[in-house]
Amino acid sequence: MKQVAVFGAGRIGQIHASNLASLPGVQLRYVSDPASQSAASLAHALGAQVASIEEALADPAVDAVVIASPTTTHGDLIVRAAAAGKQIFCEKPVDLSVARAEACAAAVRRAGVACMIGFQRRFDPTFNALKSRLEDGEIGVPEVLIVTSRDPGAPPVEYLRQSGGIFRDMLIHDFDVFRWILADDGRDEAVWLSATGSCLTDPAIAQAGDIDTAIVSIRTRSGRLCQINASRRAAYGYDQRFEVLGFKGLLAAGNHRPTEVVRMDAAGVEVDNPEAFFLERYRAAYRLEVTHFIEQLQSGGAFRTSVHDGVAAQKLADAAALSFERGEPVTFSA
Amino acid sequence: MKQVAVFGAGRIGQIHASNLASLPGVQLRYVSDPASQSAASLAHALGAQVASIEEALADPAVDAVVIASPTTTHGDLIVRAAAAGKQIFCEKPVDLSVARAEACAAAVRRAGVACMIGFQRRFDPTFNALKSRLEDGEIGVPEVLIVTSRDPGAPPVEYLRQSGGIFRDMLIHDFDVFRWILADDGRDEAVWLSATGSCLTDPAIAQAGDIDTAIVSIRTRSGRLCQINASRRAAYGYDQRFEVLGFKGLLAAGNHRPTEVVRMDAAGVEVDNPEAFFLERYRAAYRLEVTHFIEQLQSGGAFRTSVHDGVAAQKLADAAALSFERGEPVTFSA
Amino acid sequence: MKQVAVFGAGRIGQIHASNLASLPGVQLRYVSDPASQSAASLAHALGAQVASIEEALADPAVDAVVIASPTTTHGDLIVRAAAAGKQIFCEKPVDLSVARAEACAAAVRRAGVACMIGFQRRFDPTFNALKSRLEDGEIGVPEVLIVTSRDPGAPPVEYLRQSGGIFRDMLIHDFDVFRWILADDGRDEAVWLSATGSCLTDPAIAQAGDIDTAIVSIRTRSGRLCQINASRRAAYGYDQRFEVLGFKGLLAAGNHRPTEVVRMDAAGVEVDNPEAFFLERYRAAYRLEVTHFIEQLQSGGAFRTSVHDGVAAQKLADAAALSFERGEPVTFSA
Amino acid sequence: MKQVAVFGAGRIGQIHASNLASLPGVQLRYVSDPASQSAASLAHALGAQVASIEEALADPAVDAVVIASPTTTHGDLIVRAAAAGKQIFCEKPVDLSVARAEACAAAVRRAGVACMIGFQRRFDPTFNALKSRLEDGEIGVPEVLIVTSRDPGAPPVEYLRQSGGIFRDMLIHDFDVFRWILADDGRDEAVWLSATGSCLTDPAIAQAGDIDTAIVSIRTRSGRLCQINASRRAAYGYDQRFEVLGFKGLLAAGNHRPTEVVRMDAAGVEVDNPEAFFLERYRAAYRLEVTHFIEQLQSGGAFRTSVHDGVAAQKLADAAALSFERGEPVTFSA
Secondary structure: OEEEEEEOOOHHHHHHHHHHHOOOOEEEEEEEOOOHHHHHHHHHHHOOEEOOHHHHHHOOOOOEEEEOOOHHHHHHHHHHHHHOOOEEEEOOOOOOOHHHHHHHHHHHHHHOOOEEEOOHHHHOHHHHHHHHHHHOOOOOOEEEEEEEEEOOOOOOHHHHHOOOOHHHHOOHHHHHHHHHHOOHHHOOOEEEEEEEEEOOOOHHHHHOOOOOEEEEEEEEOOOOEEEEEEEOOOOOOOEEEEEEEEOOEEEEEOOOOOOOEEEEEOOEEEEOOOOOOHHHHOHHHHHHHHHHHHHHHHHOOOOOOOHHHHHHHHHHHHHHHHHHHHOOOEEOOO | OEEEEEEOOOHHHHHHHHHHHOOOOEEEEEEEOOOHHHHHHHHHHHOOEEOOHHHHHHOOOOOEEEEOOOHHHHHHHHHHHHHOOOEEEEOOOOOOOHHHHHHHHHHHHHHOOOEEEOOHHHHOHHHHHHHHHHHOOOOOOEEEEEEEEEOOOOOOHHHHHOOOOHHHHOOHHHHHHHHHHOOHHHOOOEEEEEEEEEOOOOHHHHHOOOOOEEEEEEEEOOOOEEEEEEEOOOOOOOEEEEEEEEOOEEEEEOOOOOOOEEEEEOOEEEEOOOOOOHHHHOHHHHHHHHHHHHHHHHHOOOOOOOHHHHHHHHHHHHHHHHHHHHOOOEEOOO | OEEEEEEOOOHHHHHHHHHHHOOOOEEEEEEEOOOHHHHHHHHHHHOOEEOOHHHHHHOOOOOEEEEOOOHHHHHHHHHHHHHOOOEEEEOOOOOOOHHHHHHHHHHHHHHOOOEEEOOHHHHOHHHHHHHHHHHOOOOOOEEEEEEEEEOOOOOOHHHHHOOOOHHHHOOHHHHHHHHHHOOHHHOOOEEEEEEEEEOOOOHHHHHOOOOOEEEEEEEEOOOOEEEEEEEOOOOOOOEEEEEEEEOOEEEEEOOOOOOOEEEEEOOEEEEOOOOOOHHHHOHHHHHHHHHHHHHHHHHOOOOOOOHHHHHHHHHHHHHHHHHHHHOOOEEOOO | OEEEEEEOOOHHHHHHHHHHHOOOOEEEEEEEOOOHHHHHHHHHHHOOEEOOHHHHHHOOOOOEEEEOOOHHHHHHHHHHHHHOOOEEEEOOOOOOOHHHHHHHHHHHHHHOOOEEEOOHHHHOHHHHHHHHHHHOOOOOOEEEEEEEEEOOOOOOHHHHHOOOOHHHHOOHHHHHHHHHHOOHHHOOOEEEEEEEEEOOOOHHHHHOOOOOEEEEEEEEOOOOEEEEEEEOOOOOOOEEEEEEEEOOEEEEEOOOOOOOEEEEEOOEEEEOOOOOOHHHHOHHHHHHHHHHHHHHHHHOOOOOOOHHHHHHHHHHHHHHHHHHHHOOOEEOOO
16 A cells, blocks of 8 residues: 655646545545645545645655645755655656756655656557557657647736746647657657747737747757647647657547537538547546556556656757747757 | 445446445445355445345435346346335346336336436437537437447357347347437337348357347337447447437437547558447446436436336337337337 | 430530540530520530431431430430440439339340449449449458438429439439449349338428438348438538448448538537539549440440349339338348 | 640640640640650640640740740740740749749749749649638638648659759748748748758668758748648658648648548558549649639639749748758748
8 A cells, every 4th residue: 555645736736636546555645735725625535634745754654745736846845755765756847947857856866766757648548559559660660750739728927927938838748748759768869959939829928928839840869850839729629639650651649529429510510629628638647647656656667757757858848948039949969 | 425235246237336436425335246256346345345135125224226237137126126215226128028117117106216227328428418419409300310339249149048139138228319319208209110130140149049230210200210220240349329310410429439549551541449348438428327326316306217218118129129020110009 | 436425415414425525435426405405505515416316316326325314204215225226324213113114124135235324323432442342352241231311402392293202213322322232233132121201301392292301221132231311401411421331340431522621610620511412422423434334335344234223223212112101111022 | 715835745744734625715736845755645635736845935826835844944944935925834843043933033024924833732622722711711810830741752863863852842832832821922921941851761862962851940920830841751642731720720631532431340440541642632733723824814813823932932942951951040031
């Protein structure tokens, strides 16, 4: 029985906590949140206790912590949890600063603990099936990756101001997809990256110093090519697709739809829009990723993501932000 | 808190029991099964107790029973549960004999209890969305219904021998779909039914006195038309679709696919087959139907299916079997 | 160079004439139509001459005639063209009376001429590809055929009054599809047919003694099963599909769409409706069928349809009309 | 009656010549080709005469010329045809040198003749329908364009050596799509372009100084964004798609398929690959573009493309080649 503490009782904390509570072999022991009301309510609903972070980390019965608190606290909590010898699952990003993220990675390494990062797309049934089929060689070596990543609408401008910008806040998931699919988990790597973008949906976003639409090109050491297109607005919902071209063909991962109803009338043939947003689209992925975290804790197996993946995606996000600001590509030395 | 006993610890009993155990406001109190090992194992996994049917029905704390035992026991258990004043959820069919099914209905009526029948398709997200949109008038009055119902493969011949035949065992779900969609829950009704069929997949099925492929035509009092095509074999998996034509257009309900991966290679463009079989396709439906059962128990609201629906579908199945045997249509007097 | 006369300068006559005029190795010599204005205009546009039917049949240079005149004239023209030793292409039906159609077949046989019947669906690229793949054994022996056949709207009631009714006028194409796909061009045959229908779209159709919605079930000697559903009204356009189930899988033939544009907006994901009606959907088929007719004339090869196919489809249409009227199935003796 | 001479009797010359010969109001008068056998054969088949370019240009009866000769001859022929006062349709590109292309444009302007360039995608039924719907405001102002452009296989290396490279030879069509869709025919324009690429399919292509896979990003003056991905190899055929994101939604143009057959078997659900290559995919487009050319000649209306479009696409191709060589973006002054 693994004892787990969840830090953060907000939207994503609630998802992780309730998924953890329903897993066999897991006891959700503590919920921590400065908002004591949220912590109490979540803990009560799931049969856990409220505790401060200090208390949770000090309790030797706690095997693992799940960090689902605001971005600015991630780095500090990783370092403290590592120091306390806890196994760690942390929502992306490790830290908005690559330097601090690397410090976290060092702390994790020193402590010899796991630190899985919440790149939940790697657990999405469709994306994951595509990845497996790629590894089975269905289309040969992947050569070109096209990623489409569109949110239904932008978050509040106050959020954007502290988000680190579109490349660090939103495209970090796409950079992880690039690494997962095309850089083949370390067997290849980006050597050239060019990004540009615009503010097209709301002038308030530009006033906050951000953009809402971005396109990125990446070339890897071995010449593989990746394009990412991202937008903070899609009138039709949450659009999360990618396609991979290889020697023998193409594998494309499409959106999930809520139902398979088709309507045909005078206006045309219509099917459902994609799942509305990330909570719907990645519902299964969120469950599967904490299940994986617990199972690997139990079995001692390898985790699908590590703090290193968090750092690497962060570096690509930084490079994209820099490329956009300068209007020039960024190159990476080997 | 509703206290529930589940009768039957086989495949479908396990599904209902585990769905019930995960619902808030429900205590899964007893599991009953003559196979005491199965009952014990299921009860243990879900924190329930093993009890005989007598014990469960005698316990005044039990509010409701879920009947998931073999078909031949349904009628008897409904009558006994009704006599004990328990609310009832029973898997289809009520009974393979219409006369006995009507006796059950009478017993339920006398007892004043609910008796929801497990026509889980009414809870399938796609079918249910179609039904709602139909009621919203999206295509006007439904006039024509085409139902496709194919199993990936036939059950063992020993099962088929006691199944009541393809019309009673397999098409009963399709007859319920007909009633739900086209007979509009009682506002219209079948007046003419013609069925035929063949044994095409395995001579052993014919030797057992059954067929494996069947087609049925139904006309309603108001002239609406329904076609059902069913097969015990589909090489590509479980095929569960229907389409409804109305004045303003068509609503079609397609199969669910496990993933949204598309492969394009020299051979063509390929997507996933439908979900493999009923446990996969109707996973959500099974959960939603017991959720509905409990919610209506709690709220006192109307149940989406009743013992009457079970009887009515059984009558259509009987008519189809008769039509097939005689090679002639069956007509129903108003 | 094959010399051809076209009888009938209406909608379908124009299509055949202009397709013929564009084929290498063909001279469109005559156009005949009692409406001399139409004949003159069509002949002028395509570099042909106007002639009476007598003149055309009397001209020894004429190799073949294409009969695209009103249904009531087909039988007479076939007999006269056969007597004149001309090769014949005739629009469906041979004749609304099976007896007269059989007399035509006898006349054709006696004359030793070809008499291809205009079942253009056999030349539709999609339907034809499906048929070829079936013959290649892609899904094994075909066992079940489901045909959907819906017109966007009913023709004028005056037309319906002389049409022979929905089974003879509209479903005759579907009966030919049944024979082509499931009866395997003579290697199997219908032994049991049950039809019903309703007037659902316009009371004027009922007053004209016809129905607008029909469903038919057919069983063949070897136990194969066919369902046809037809409607004179589909708000979304012309719906022409069929699917064939075999041992190894399913082959389905869908509608053609004018374009491959997809729109995604707040309302859903939308693609084009099917091609509007038969002139659009079967544009390629009409061209391919006269091309085939000419090519087989030139090469002496076998024609894809014959007067026998016209007679056989007519018999099924008669049987369906009878079954509907009596409310009983029709059986065919071997 | 418009008299037309076709220069070039190769693959594309044959297509244009035979489309022209079938149009009402056109007389295909001359075919010119240094390969006199090809010219004679094509002229004979279509009822035209063989003539030298000098003879054709000297004949005052000739209204228009269609230039379908090798790329290196385009510029010279445009200048000579313009000097002779002929209306011009010329295959892309105008010239591989922007300077010479601009000289052609000047010659055309001085002569006051039309010079339509063969960007046939603007006449593809799907692409053209998308463009019309865009202009109708279906999704609001277009903001993001994603273009996928993949050939089934690379042309011979000897061809590639003289082709001007992938950006000028292959992506020039995509640059025209960018201008047509996103630059809105002159109301906006590229200000920043970044290209990269690799040789992934065949080392011989690298040895010939070219690449086979390329990705391009473009930003316009108003901030609109375009991504193009192109490959000389797609195992599944010719892949020609684009999608446009606007305020109100997305319009996507997909591939055309030869048939609408769907197969479902144990391996999955399969539909046809896209049309095999450009001759198949753009068959309708080629016919529609010369029809448009002739119609505008007859009516005096505006042509959908001009020599200016040819020059502008060439400039983008040059910029992409330069960006790729330098590894840096190219910016355009207003």
